[in-house]
Amino acid sequence: MAWNQPGNGNNNDRDPWKNQGGRDQGPPDLDEAVKNLLGKLGLGGSGKKGGGKSSGGGFPTKGFGIIAVLLVIVWFIAGFYTVKEAERGVVLRFGNFHNLVESGLHWRPIFIDSVETVDVSNVRQFQSEGFMLTQDENVVHVELDVQYRVINPRDYLYAVENADRSLAQATDSALRYVVGHTTMDEVLTVGRENVRANTLELLENITAPYQLGIQIVDINLLPARPPEAVKDAFDDAIAAQEDEQRFIREAEAYAREREPTARGQVRRILQEAQAYREEQILKAQGEVARFNELLPQYRAAPKVTRERLYLETLEKIYSETAKVMVDVEGGNNMMYLPLDKILEKQRRTIDSSEMNNGQGQSSNSSSSTSGQNSGQNSTTNSTGRTSDRYNGGRG
Incomplete structure (x- = not known):
């Protein structure tokens, strides 16, 4: 039966707001409850009544000190960071460059220093390609593979707005300049190595004043090709050039033999x-x-x-001549010369002398x-x- 059920003649004994002694205390005091909780945590007084006034007057100094120590500990622990083996760290203090850090475990004052890491060991690459106009006013599709790595993290991050994009634009400019000063036959066949070497030299000269913090490892000129509309004609031209080189080599071999x-x-x-x-x-x-x-x-x-x-x-x-002597009685001697024998002997003599x-x-x-x-x-x-x-x- 509920404590306030009708018909219960002794409802006062079931009132939850009364103490066991039977004295009515009214609703609990919330301020007193908070003070008691803080007292148990060691952050405030016990909150005893005396003349209707509380003896505790807010958070004491000891409570603020503990909170401050906790915050300092959290701030110190949060300052530890790790730089990977292939990376280097760039430390900024209040937004300005401070120093470079090597790989390993480091500490920084958080909210004062910030760190950005840059991969300096691995080789990066990108491709520059497009249709370009050659010196003899032909259009050719050229692809260039560029390999590079970061050697100066500070310049790489802050010398230009975006070092990777700047390098790609410089590569495209250098490649178009070199192709524009080269004939199409050279780009497609025998001059590819010269195009690669000239592009690398020009690219290094272009990027040097900008201090991108990047070192170009190597560039590789992929096989160029003409536009699809004239591909068959250029294939025939290349085949003719190959035949020309083959005939030249055969002629040189014949000359060396003869x-x-x-x-x-x-x-x-x-x-x-x-x-x-x-x-x-x-x-x-x-x-x-x-x-x-x-x-x-x-x-x-x-x-x-x-x-x-x-x-x-x-x-x-x-x-030296075959001859027949005929003795005629009563007359002079007559000599007979066989011409066929003479001619045959002369031929044998000539052959033997030549031999x-x-x-x-x-x-x-x-x-x-x-x-x-x-x-x-x-x-x-x-x-x-x-x-x-x-x-x-x-x-």
Whole structure:
């Protein structure tokens, strides 16, 4: 039964606002309850009544000190931060640059210093591409891959508004300048390395005054291509250039193959000419020496000497010619010369002399002196033999 149920004659005993002693105290005092709670926490007095007034008058000094200590502890702990191994930290004090910090655990006074980290170890990259006009007024699609890394975190963050975007714009400008001063054939084929090197040099010169805090590691010019509308025609042109280079290499190989043979033939002809020259000189010298030997004899007996020379000449001719002698009774001797045999013998003589000249040209030069001496000796011997014969005939 509820404490205030009708018919309950003793409702006063169930009143919750009354103490156990039966004295009515009324509603609880909220101020007193708060003071008692703070007293238990050590932040205020116990709140006893004395003459209707409370002895506690607000938060004491001890309570504020504890709160301040707690706040200082939280502020100190919140100041710790970590910089990763591949990063560097840029410390700002009241918004101005203060210093750089390496990787590891660091502390900063929070609300005074702020830290921004920058990756300085990993290599970054981006691509610059587009349709560009070449020197010969052709349009070509060019793609350039750029690799770079940060070497100065302070300049990278605060020298320009956005270092990455500035580098991309400078790359596009440098690439368009180099392509604009290069023909399309060079961009598509043999001049790609020059385009890459010139673009890298120009890009470094452009970015140096801005102090972006960036180092360009490398750039790579991807294969360029013409617009799709003229792609087939340029493919044919490139194929023709490749054929040209192939034909040039084949011609150079043929030249390298034929040149030694031609040089050998030149040396052989020169040696043959030199040998022939020396042979003719020696022969002429031998003839001169022979006639010098005959001159005194001719002056002594001109008729006999002429007859002797005539007989020697006929002897030489007859010794080298096939002949048939026919003895006719009661008449002079008649000589028959077979022309077919003579011609055949001459052909064999010519062939054998050509063969000997081809094989023995190397030894002709070294034996020229000995040939000269032998020619002179043979002339002398021939002259002596003729003289002996002549003297024997006269004797």
